[in-house]
Structure formats: structure tokens, C-alpha cells
Amino acid sequence: MVQAAPQFADPSLKGKLVWSATLHASLAAAILVSALINRTGDRWEGSSGDSISVGMVGSIPAIPLPKPVAVTPSRVVDETKGLYKDEPTPKVVPPVTAQPIPVFKDKKPPKIVPSRPSKVLEDTAPPPTNAVPYGGGGAPTLPYSAPGKTIVGSTQGDMSFPGSGGGEFGSKYSWYVDAVRNRIGSNWLQSMVDPSVRFAPRAVITFQILRDGTIANIQILQSSGNKSVDDSARRAIMSSSPVSKLPGDYSAPLVNVQFWFDFKR
């Protein structure tokens, strides 16, 4: 050690030592600064790619349970009023004395120029052979309904499905219709639809339920115009198969179903 000491004093090494010291100092400073900027350091997998992030929501529609009933406060009865505090005494409003309407100085009524009578343009063409007489129109008597309601019962209009008769199934086995609707509804998930879609027109899909509950012959009767909504509806039907068996006393081998989907986010 004693013999080595003169070597450090060697002037040829002095510059290199200074450089080394400066470099070390700057390295230490860089490490300190980077540690201050990012204390945790990079994650094991890196910041991109192999991980998926998650967002918190109030409820997930994928849980096949009915939504809880929202209890809204009654607008008619306010039960909180007067429980422990007296009602505030109403302020005394001074009575307003009535003011007479000022009379116009010249009592002549304004002059009104009568307009010319309009000309009635008669349609002289003869009525078409299939014209609906006045008062004979009205709402179509087809099984349209408000959203969220099941339509049951036979149609009043002159409408029938090819290869089918009646339409009594819905009224006779309304519980079965409800069950199928709930099953398919619980399998129709918002997450299956493109997130950019907020609303879609009604999609109508027809299918058949066989005796053992198997769903067959799924066909889109009326597209919603959006493929992802159509696909999600079709998938909801497919994942519901098999539904419950057809009622035991229903003798036909299958039942035809027309099912509509109203998508709204």
C-alpha cells in the first residue's frame, strides 16, 4: 500500500481519475433522478401487452338475474314532513290592489282587411279500386306491442305464418312464452355487442322449438341493420338451447317462434 501510493500521485493518471470521478458522480446522479421519477420501476411483463385493465361498475349484465326493483320516493306523500319540526309560519303577503285596465284613447276598433276566399282544388280522378273508405283505416291489427311486453293471443288481422295455424300457443301457455323470453333475455348480454353501438332498430329472428326444447332453424327475419347486434341476438338464442320441453299436452312436434330484440344501451 505504501509502495502503491506514489502511483496515484503520478501526474499522468490525474486527468483520468478526474474523469472517472466525474463520470461516477453523474451516473449516481442519473440513478437518483430516475429513482425519484419512477420509484416502482418497470413491471415484470413491461408496461404494454400482456395485461388487461379492469373498470369498476355498479352491476354486470352477464349475471343472469333480474335487475333489482328501483324504489322511487313517493311524490304524493312526503312522510318526512312534520316529524319533529313545526312547519314554518307562512309569510304574510300584503294584498295587491287591483289596477283598472287603461282605456285606449280612440275607441275605434282596428280595421281588418278581409282576405280573399281560397280556391278548393278538387281531385277529379276516380278513386282507385283498393281505396280504403273514410273511417275504415286505423291501427294495424297485427301483433305489435309496446317494448317489454309479451304479445299473446291470436291475431285479428288476416295474417298467418306459412305452415302454421292458430296462434293459440301464446294464450294457452303464456308461462312457457314468459320462460323462453326470460331465458333468452338473460343470455343476451350487452358485452356481446360492439361498444360503439348505443341503439339499434328492432331485429326479428324466427326459430323453432322442438319437443325436447332444442332450438332449431334460427333465421333472421328482419335485421337490425347492425351485424354485431344481429350476431349477439342469434348467439343469445343459441346459448339458450335447450329451453324447457314443450308442454306435455301440446301435440305438435314443434312450435314456431318469432322473437324480437330491441337493443338500447
Add this chain to the structure above:
Amino acid sequence: MRRKIIPIGIVGRLAILLLMPVSAFAQKPDWFTTGTGMGVQKARIAVADFAPASPAAQPLGKEFSDVVRNDLDFSGIIDMVSQSMYPTQVPSQPSELNAQAWSDPPASTQAVAFGNLSASGNALTIQAWLYDVHNTAAPPMIAKIYRGDVTDAQVRLFAHQFADEIVMKMSGGVPGIATTQIAFASSRTGNKEIWVMDYDGANQHQLTSLRSIALTPRWSPDNSRIAFTCWAPGVRNVVSAQICMYSLITGKLISFPRWSGTNSSPSWSPDGSKIMFMSSMQGNPELYIADSNGAHPKRLTFSVGVNTSPAWNPKTGLQVAFVSDRSGNGHPQLYTMNADGTGAERIELQDAGYVIDPAWSPNGQLLAFSWQRPDGNYDIYAMDIVNHQLVQLTRDTGRNERPCWAPDGRHIVFESTRTGSRQIWSMLADGTQARPLTTQGSNESPSWSAPRQ
């Protein structure tokens, strides 16, 4: 003699052949129209008191009605009509049913279940009906006769079966869970053993008596076996955690290979042919896959850190969720990977903390897990695996861990310390209607069986 019979058979067959087309075309297929706007409505159902045929059958009739009501109430899809709104006249036969009284307010029910129960000697007969009260002309939705022994357990089983029948009818074909069972680990005898109970907590009985430690039971998909973690002598008689297998058919343990190191948390593939488990047989705790008899173990994960608690997506069988601390910050996190061990990716939650016990819903859409956030206790969360939306199911009620889904996807069983001791609880999958199933000793790691055939 035989020759005389044959022509009759031919005539019979000919008659059937002649009648066949007539009956096949007797009724054309009907049709109906319905639709949905995203959402499900609850069906409103009343269960009348089942009329006892004799005074001796009175308690059994009450028990039957109560169990059916309890099952339907907990089904999550049925809105039970309050008993105070029932009509005073209780039907015991379809001829006595006054449908108007049930369909009108205040009962305003859609369907009513009723029937009668007779116990003569040792023969129990229960007649049960479910009628749509808005449409009495239609035949009953359910008409059943149950016959069995006059025991409490038998009455309960019939009530569960009747409730399952109603739930299946009202939910459009999803089997009810009233006849399913829950396996769990209990220390009420002094050692942690595997126990089994009905889904409502009744009929608790002990399966194993190994006098060591038994944990994490898992039903096989066909309900024939339970795989669990047991402390047993392994390689060179060193006692360590091993995979054990219990057969519910023979009522005994069946042989399963033992490996060195710690082996735990078995998980069945959806077809029941494979088992995935954690093992440190090669040093580091990694996930291994083996046949259901333990043959051909194969390592799936290769990483630094611990990998454990595999859960197989029951719908696809292609995806596995598991727990790993490979990220290196000392916190176990959830990962998913393909069932062959490829494509592992982390599920990144907004807070750090311990994320453990993944459990798939039966439809493969949701992943439930327990998560200890930095500011709180362990709570159960459920995540939609498609859009990664997260919902908290328990809060502010002790530690809630180890969720497991019921086969209908509407219920979750879990362990909770909210009463002061560790007990098994079940709830609806949206976090409501939590109810305790066990009270004695300390009970943990529940597993819900598959539907009973």
C-alpha cells in the same frame, strides 16, 4: 302359443303404422311471438300450504311448504307472494282451486303451487300441482306425485325436487339448484376434514376422517368424486400437502399418486378427464396438469414466483385463470392462460393488493375472485371477462373469500368471517340475499356440486 301371438303383433304394428301419419298431422305446429329489450322479469308465484291428509302429517306438510317457499325465494328469479296476501281458502285438489281469488289483488300471482300430503304407516305420498291462475282452462304446468318413506329427509328432498321443477319451468330450462350439494372443509371435529351439506345448509355430514389436514375440496363434473388437498406422507414418507381423491360411489379414498414437495389446489377440467394443480415437485410452485387418475403429470407454467389456484373455464375448457406473484411486487395477482400453458396475461386491477381464489361462472362469462384492496378487507368481486367490468359483491363485512359458483350461475357460495368465526355463506350472484349455511366450528373453502341427474 307363440304362433298365435305373432299375428296379433303384426296387426298391432299395422294399426300403429296406419295411425301414425294421422296422429303426426293431427295438429299443425303452433307459433308465438315474443321479444326482449335486455332484462329479465321475475315471475310471481304463491305456494299454498300443502294440506295434510291426517293430523299426523301436519308437521310434514308444513315442512314441505316451507322448504319449497324457501327454495323459490332464494332462486333469484321468482317473486314470492307474501303469505299474508293469500286467500283464506287453501286448495288441496285442482277442483278446489279458486283461480280468481289468486289472480286478483292482493295476491295477484301468476301461478300457484298447492297439493296434499298423506303419511299412512311408512308410505309418504305427496301430490303437487302448479297452476297458471290466469288460464285455468289450460292443463297444469306441473302435476306430480312423490312417493317415499315417511322421513324428514325424504320430505325435504321431495320439496327440493318440486322447487327445482318450478324453477326450471319458470327460467326456461335452466335446472334449479335445490337438490345440489356443497362440499367444504370443517374443523369441528378437531381436525380439518371434508364435509358435505345440502345447498341450504341442511343435512351436514362428514366425508373423510384422515385426522390430518384436508382442504380445497372440488367436485368432479359428474359428481362422482371429490379431489382435495390433504396432508399425507409423500415421497420418502415426508408429510407434505398432496392431492387426495374421494369417491362418493364407494365412500372411500381412492389412490392418487404422491409427489415430492407441496401439491395442492386441484381443479377439474370441464369434461372431468384432467386435473390441474399446484406442485413444487421440481422446486418452484408451478401449475401441472395430469389425467384424472394422476397419470402423466406435465408442467404448464415456467416463471419466477408462485403459481397456484387454477380454475378452468367450464364453458370452453380452453382457458384457465390462476394466481401468480410473478410480477415481482410480492402481491399475488390474477392471470389467465390457455389450458396448454401458453398466452398468460395478467388481469390488471386499478389497485394493487392481494387478488386470489379465481372462480368461473358456469357460462364462462364471469370470473369471481377475492381481492384485498390496500385500504380494506378481502371482498368478493365478479368480473365480466369480455369487457372487464368489475362489480363488488360484498363490502364491510369481515373477510369474504373463496367464491364458488352454483351450476345455475345465479348463486355464489363463499367463506366469510362476518359473524366472528369463519363460516360458509351463500348469496345471489349480484351480492344480495347472503345467508349463513354453517355455524359450528370453523368452516372454509366451499365447492358447489354439479346439478344432480
